[in-house]
Amino acid sequence: MRSHKLGKWGEDVATRYLRSKGLEILERNWCCDEGEIDIVALDNETLVIVEVRTRTSDVYGTPEESLTRDKCRHIQQAALSYLQTHDHLEPSWRIDVVAIYAHRYGSVDRIAHYENAIEGERGL
Secondary structure, three states, rough: OOHHHHHHHHHHHHHHHHOOOOEEEEEEEEEEEEEEEEEEEEOEEEEEEEEEEEOOOOOOOOOOOOOOOOHHHHHHHHHHHHHOOOOOOOOOEEEEEEEEOOOOOOOOEEEEEEOOOOOEOOOO
């Protein structure tokens, strides 16, 4: 699968997975000057910003390892932008990461969901 197609496929898988865990999906691929948020969801009263990382091999690192300090910073900035433009939402929020290990042919090997994965300057 090509990178863009793999990313979209991973976001589709993550969306179904999060719904199965009871999260309500509010938006996908929300864009702002700071970047893009893959998935915005609600977990009860908590707003959840979700970054999806999908890989078919670990040649270039695991999905978790692909989440650099700079990428974490961009996600945080995009999350703050989302909150500023949606000020009617509850103040409780977190940033989760969904890491998807996939076969080249579009089947899932494993999904790992890390709640509250990005805080301050640290990531996974």
